[in-house]
Amino acid sequence: MLGNRAVAYKGPGEVDVIDIDYPTFELKDGPGVNPANVGREVRHGAILKTVSTNICGSDQHMVRGRTTAPKDLVLGHEITGEVVETGPDVEFIKVGDIVSVPFNIACGRCRNCKEQKTGICLNVNPDRPGSAYGYVDMGGWVGGQADYVLVPYADWNLLKFPDRDQALEKILDLTMLSDIFPTGFHGAKTAGVGVGSTVYIAGAGPVGLAAAASAQLLGAAVVIVGDLNESRLAQARSFGCETIDVSKGDPASQIEQLLGVPEVDCGVDAVGFEAHGYGEDAAAEAPATVLNSLMGLTAAGGALGIPGLYVTGDPGGVDEAAKVGSLSLRFGLGWAKSHAFTTGQCPVMKYNRQLMMAILHDKVQIAKAVNAQPISLEDAPRGYAEFDAGAATKYVLNPHGYLNA
Template sequence: MASNHAVAYKGPGKVEVIETDYPTFELKDGPGVNPANVGRKVNHGAILRTVATNICGSDQHMVRGRTTAPTDLVLGHEITGEVVEVGSDVEFIKVGDIVSVPFNIACGRCRNCKERKTGICLNVNPDRPGSAYGYVDMGGWVGGQAEYVLVPYADWNLLKFPDRDQALEKILDLAMLSDIFPTGFHGAVTAGVEVGSTVYVAGAGPVGLAAATGAFLLGASVVIVGDMNADRLAQARSFGCETVDLTKGDPADQIDQILGEPLVDCGIDAVGFEAKGHGSGSGHEAPATVLNSLMDVTAAGGALGIPGLYVTGDPGGVDEAAKKGALSLSLGTGWAKSLSFTTGQCPVMKYNRQLMMAILHDRTSIAKNVNAKPIGLDDAPRGYEEFDKGAATKYVLNPNGLIPAA
């Protein structure tokens, strides 16, 4: 049997590459596995040899100790791989296929899946609707920052790339289909971006840059990205975004300088619950800051797309309310301006095939826009450390050496 190595959470601020079990078609007990899922048969699944698996800001929340994630949890929900084995119930996915894995685990059978709400599948997580690989409170499905990973409901979940050689040639772009590109695009769609829209994206991390990329795909006339990190703002400018430096204060005045008015048509929150206050001397955590500022700068009748992560349990929250995910939102502002809000996991399968076609036919350069950089699995601790320090880079792990050299 093949060996398997994976990236595991070892406590706040620490990850390690460990030797772990090769996947089988049964969900076994382990860190974070819901007892009701132990022994669950996965004959509908496939085992993948990982081609690319990315470090995500959502992983970083756990690694910082900002969730209730257990020690030794194998991380990783942004997975692209080659099928090496299929379960007895798999009909259409074949050994040798190169596939993208939506980070949402979905059964394809429940009411929500049939309504394309794959982010809140009812059958894969005994704790709550919705599941993901290698993530706290998501049912205990083993993460994919590993050499090999099990994917359940393979015929339903896996997006097969039409041509192997073309896929490997564009693998850094295609690796973004598992999460951040659909997630950012979902933020833009739910914010109501259309031809001619003016858009403000809060956050210049990979999801924010993906949201900006998605907004341009949808026809936005101006995309403004706000952040406190100069390198990340420079990365946003590299593909045509205007930028707002939030160390200089709230975004309204700087938006006014760009557009001639302090309002945009559409607002996107790509930051989430670890948001910080704005202005000189900023850096203190103020988790409602982004949502409240977005309500201020979004025109009446507009919409907010909120792909940024918010949690119900945050041990490091700034106060008792924040530790439960209860934030001091100016909901009255939102109500008075008739703003719409869309939150929650992106239903990746709603967008991933269309975005794949945009990549394959050279209509977008998502890997370039987010500054994707492949590194070895053993370099994962360094990648986490640099990402946590604000590197303007999307780190793509290359566990099996299958990503071609540039």
């Protein structure tokens, strides 16, 4: 039996590489596994040898202790892999295929999946619609920051790359298809970005940078990215974005300096529930700041794409309301301006094939946009620490050396 190493949450601010069981076609008990999922047979699954698996800002929320994640939860929902074994019910996916794994786990059979709402599949999480690998309250499917990982409903979930050699040549870009590229694209698309749009993206982390690259791909005339972190703003400028430092004051007034008016056509929240204020309040956490700001600076009739993560349980929330995900929003303003809002997990399968083709045919360089850097699995604790400290880097774990070439 092959061994299996994985990155696990050990407590607030701490991750470690531990030994775990090699995957089987049955979901076993373990940290975070929903009791109703224990013993679940996965005859429709595939076991992957991990090609690459990325550290995500959503993982960082857990590692900071801002969720109810249990100790030893295996992390990782951004997975690209090589199929090494398939279950007896898998028909089309074959051993040797190089594949992207959508972070949403979806059955392909329920009403929501059939309507392309794969982020809220009804059959994979006994607690509520929607599931993901290695994430708190998502059903307990083991994370992919590991040597090997099990993927259920393989024929449905896995996006096979059409040419192995071409895929491995562009693997650092293709690894972004599991989450942040579709998520950023979803944020831009649901904000209504199109040819000639002016766009403000709050947050210059990897999802915000992916949203910015997506807005350019969709034909935006001006893409403005706001953040408190100068190195991340510099990364946004590196591929043609305008930037504003929200520590210097109200984003709307800075947008007016760029556009001549204090508003944009489209707004994207790529920050989520750990948002801070702006100007003199930039040091203080204020979870509703970004949403309220976006309602203020998005033109009447515009839309807000909200790929930034919001949670129903936050032990570190600034007040009792925030601890249960209740925020003080200026919803009346958004209503008065006829804004549209799109929230929730990105339905990755709605976009990943098209974005794969854009990568394979050199229409976008997403790895360059988000400053992707491969590191070893053993270096994951360092990657988490540097990312948490504000590094303008998308860390990509490389357990088996596929990215070395």
